Amino acid sequence: MANKLSGLLKVALLVLVYAAVQFLEGRGILLPYHVQILSLCCINIILVVSLNLINGFTGQFSIGHAGFFAIGAYLSAYLTVKLQLPFIPAIICGGILAGLTGLAVGLPALRLRGDYLAIATLGFGEIIRVIILNTDAVGGARGFSGIPKYTTFGLAYLTAIITVVVIRNFVASDYGRACLAVREDEIAAESLGVNSTYFKVLAFALGAFFAGAAGALFSHYLQYMAPTPSQIGFVKSIDILIMLVLGGLGSITGSVVAAIVLTVIPEFLRGFAEYRMILYPILLMAVMIYRPSGLMAGRELTLKGLTELFKGAKTRAYHS
Amino acid sequence: MSWQIAALQQLINGLAVGSVYALIALGYTMVYGIIKLINFAHGDIYMLGAYFGFYAITMLKLPLLPAMLVSMVAAAIVGVLLERIAYRPLRSSPRISVLITAIGASLLFQSTAQLVFGASFRPFPQAMPFRRIQLGPVFITNRQLLIFGVAVLLMVILHVLVTYTKFGKAMRAVARDKEAALLMGINVDRIISATFALGSALAATAGILVGMYYNRIDPYMGMMPGLKAFVAAVLGGIGIVPGAVVGGLLMGVAENLVVTLGSSTLRDAVAFAVLIVVLLFRPNGLLGKKGMEKV
Amino acid sequence: MPTTAELMVNDLSVQFGGLKAVNEVSFSLEPQTLAGLIGPNGAGKTTIFNALTGLCPVTGGEISFNDNKLTNQPPHTIARCGIARTFQNIRLFNNLSVLDNLRIAYHKNRRYSLLCGLFRSPRFHREEAEITARAKEALDLVGLADKAEHLAGSLPYGEQRRVEIARALMLNPQLLLLDEPAAGMNPHETQTLLELIRQLRDNLKLTILLIEHDMKLVMNLCERIFVLDYGHLIATGDPRSIQSDRRVVEAYLGGSRP
Numbered sequence A: 001m002a003n004k005l006s007g008l009l010k011v012a013l014l015v016l017v018y019a020a021v022q023f024l025e026g027r028g029i030l031l032p033y034h035v036q037i038l039s040l041c042c043i044n045i046i047l048v049v050s051l052n053l054i055n056g057f058t059g060q061f062s063i064g065h066a067g068f069f070a071i072g073a074y075l076s077a078y079l080t081v082k083l084q085l086p087f088i089p090a091i092i093c094g095g096i097l098a099g100l101t102g103l104a105v106g107l108p109a110l111r112l113r114g115d116y117l118a119i120a121t122l123g124f125g126e127i128i129r130v131i132i133l134n135t136d137a138v139g140g141a142r143g144f145s146g147i148p149k150y151t152t153f154g155l156a157y158l159t160a161i162i163t164v165v166v167i168r169n170f171v172a173s174d175y176g177r178a179c180l181a182v183r184e185d186e187i188a189a190e191s192l193g194v195n196s197t198y199f200k201v202l203a204f205a206l207g208a209f210f211a212g213a214a215g216a217l218f219s220h221y222l223q224y225m226a227p228t229p230s231q232i233g234f235v236k237s238i239d240i241l242i243m244l245v246l247g248g249l250g251s252i253t254g255s256v257v258a259a260i261v262l263t264v265i266p267e268f269l270r271g272f273a274e275y276r277m278i279l280y281p282i283l284l285m286a287v288m289i290y291r292p293s294g295l296m297a298g299r300e301l302t303l304k305g306l307t308e309l310f311k312g313a314k315t316r317a318y319h320s
Numbered sequence B: 001m002s003w004q005i006a007a008l009q010q011l012i013n014g015l016a017v018g019s020v021y022a023l024i025a026l027g028y029t030m031v032y033g034i035i036k037l038i039n040f041a042h043g044d045i046y047m048l049g050a051y052f053g054f055y056a057i058t059m060l061k062l063p064l065l066p067a068m069l070v071s072m073v074a075a076a077i078v079g080v081l082l083e084r085i086a087y088r089p090l091r092s093s094p095r096i097s098v099l100i101t102a103i104g105a106s107l108l109f110q111s112t113a114q115l116v117f118g119a120s121f122r123p124f125p126q127a128m129p130f131r132r133i134q135l136g137p138v139f140i141t142n143r144q145l146l147i148f149g150v151a152v153l154l155m156v157i158l159h160v161l162v163t164y165t166k167f168g169k170a171m172r173a174v175a176r177d178k179e180a181a182l183l184m185g186i187n188v189d190r191i192i193s194a195t196f197a198l199g200s201a202l203a204a205t206a207g208i209l210v211g212m213y214y215n216r217i218d219p220y221m222g223m224m225p226g227l228k229a230f231v232a233a234v235l236g237g238i239g240i241v242p243g244a245v246v247g248g249l250l251m252g253v254a255e256n257l258v259v260t261l262g263s264s265t266l267r268d269a270v271a272f273a274v275l276i277v278v279l280l281f282r283p284n285g286l287l288g289k290k291g292m293e294k295v
Numbered sequence C: 001m002p003t004t005a006e007l008m009v010n011d012l013s014v015q016f017g018g019l020k021a022v023n024e025v026s027f028s029l030e031p032q033t034l035a036g037l038i039g040p041n042g043a044g045k046t047t048i049f050n051a052l053t054g055l056c057p058v059t060g061g062e063i064s065f066n067d068n069k070l071t072n073q074p075p076h077t078i079a080r081c082g083i084a085r086t087f088q089n090i091r092l093f094n095n096l097s098v099l100d101n102l103r104i105a106y107h108k109n110r111r112y113s114l115l116c117g118l119f120r121s122p123r124f125h126r127e128e129a130e131i132t133a134r135a136k137e138a139l140d141l142v143g144l145a146d147k148a149e150h151l152a153g154s155l156p157y158g159e160q161r162r163v164e165i166a167r168a169l170m171l172n173p174q175l176l177l178l179d180e181p182a183a184g185m186n187p188h189e190t191q192t193l194l195e196l197i198r199q200l201r202d203n204l205k206l207t208i209l210l211i212e213h214d215m216k217l218v219m220n221l222c223e224r225i226f227v228l229d230y231g232h233l234i235a236t237g238d239p240r241s242i243q244s245d246r247r248v249v250e251a252y253l254g255g256s257r258p
């Protein structure tokens, strides 16, 4: 019963946030520019949470997430621009193609571990970028312009919620537990009947699917895609990784908070962009040295925990 | 020019670029061999080396070779500090944390360089007049000769150092078994520092050679060559010193041959395709041996 | 000739480079036997377990279980055939709760689909409740019901060993392989363990093969003992005959070497 109640409360909160944004935008308190940033927050949440599935929960180490993002971004844009497909099917197609690519990228994960896998995924991401760079149908090196602005805040918000809920449910199911087992000790997992190959590839495919969806939202948000390292290459991958690591590997709420904070702060620090790029890496290194599992370190922030925090409860109540 | 001649010409160009990859790859391989870390920031030390060389020539008005020495020393210091500050506290942490730290260090070097040196590229001072030497149907430039000369010289010195000196023996001992080396009275920390110094110095030279070769340097110049040199190290068998040289040369040649065959934008994909194929089919590299996890 | 044996090992060999860790070993186990595998350090006992569970490549010979050929099958397939094991150097999922350690092991018996899991269908809820109940039962059996929410890595050594056994039981195995279950336990804990193992065999009708250096435990518990030395099976029999076997005594006292 308590569970149902807190579920309803969460839904109510989520609706409230949406209503508040709509209301404030209608009143002109939130400018379109602000709502844009909120949309970007949602897109980044999708990226970080989906990478968390691969890196945080399954213990693989991908730094090629931007590759999946790129596939979703370009395929969906091609579908809406060249084939006049409606947006939602285009998002799904982008996600599916990215997911299939994730299957292919997951395959090396069967043989590689840790840092070798990291480099291989980075390589995969760059290969995807170079292929896009050489594909004239999507603008090649000139970039892909004239993409319709289909991404609304509502849609980005809804997709982010779906992503978080689906990945949370996945992690809390037997499938997710199998992924955790692979992360913790592959040999023990195998000896308990867990097909580690299958779950690594599954995590890659699922994570890639959502990254593809995020890409689709992004290309119809920015209306222009450039095949540069910072937009779809390894610089982008590392951006996502920074958010993930600061939020904490294996913490979904950590990912959400980090994605929001690290999307919003740079907007306020526009004039200090250069210093930001110095501050971020230092922050990243400091976290690794002093709190290597990230700020949230595999724990989740819960409503219950929050209310107790507000009540001034002495113990910090997190729920695993 | 028939395609054979074109290929031959690209072979020479490839060997020149490959020598540079080899010099950078040596640093990756030595560091990996000794502390099992992919020093992601290694490519950026190569970039810093190029800038140090640039300032040594333009501001200190040094001739090329002394400038190279200054740059090597400066880069060595940066390498040692990097290990001290960023990597040493994490020596017993999971390798992933260390790798993330290394990525952070790489970003830090890039953005600091951008802030200090400026974001746009600079022409590298031509400390040597450009000449082309006819070799039968193909050309070789004096810069390429310089690259070959310096690379071979440094590799020979490194080889002697690693094989015959006390330092080299200590280094190999640490690479094989850190605890045992410690028990034998080897100062492991100092050996690790020295390894970083050595690798960074080699990368700095590579930076200057490339600066002269392409006549430009910029704060991001270390990224791609760094990654490619890493691929070269893996290709040869990471942790194996001669492997880095073989891998570097092969990578340089392969890339340039692809350029002959077709698009030059595909060049960057070659490295990664090579990487994935090697990792899948010969994960221990061309010169590597097999290992297995003990249960 | 039809056999009643559950596990059949024929001329099993495992070679690591130049070292033959297991050398043409043959033995079989009847259902519900409680058997011991003993031998000096480095004799190849753990390697036999690894070969049986697919964790190291078999270089010669055959393994079959209930007439399924298991030689060089991947470990998860073997686990699904009904063989569960524990490890000499405990391999719990240290950062997960004890309960989660056990629930993971129910994996092969889970029936709900991925979609049921992603969207939390009633079936998912029903089965998850069942899995948790099963895990609590197994914990109860090893006497650790109150430790369900603890992190596995935070438990004392002896308790970790018992969690590992409970986890293995979650597979509903037919054959249980225990690698030095009493290592690091005090005499009291060892006694409890002995009773637990007996109980598992009698109540759950398991076949159990255990590696153990504690001779008192082995002689008390096992009905059948296999002695391994330098990869060779040098003796098989009941505790009495093993204790008086000249070759066994020599192997343990470091006598003649092949």
Ligand SMILES: Nc1ncnc2c1ncn2[C@@H]1O[C@H](COP(=O)(O)OP(=O)(O)OP(=O)(O)O)[C@@H](O)[C@H]1O
Binding pocket: B292, B293, B294, B295, C016, C019, C021, C039, C040, C041, C042, C043, C044, C045, C046, C047, C048, C056, C088
């Ligand atoms: N993965 C491996 N690679 C190489 N050699 C191995 C491997 N696993 C085991 N060995 C070797 O095989 C031999 C048998 O080892 P095993 O672990 O089976 O012994 P054991 O009988 O279990 O000994 P203990 O009682 O000490 O646990 C040993 O010499 C060991 O070093």
Ligand SMILES: [Mg+2]
Binding pocket: C045, C046, C047, C088
């Ligand atoms: Mg053993």
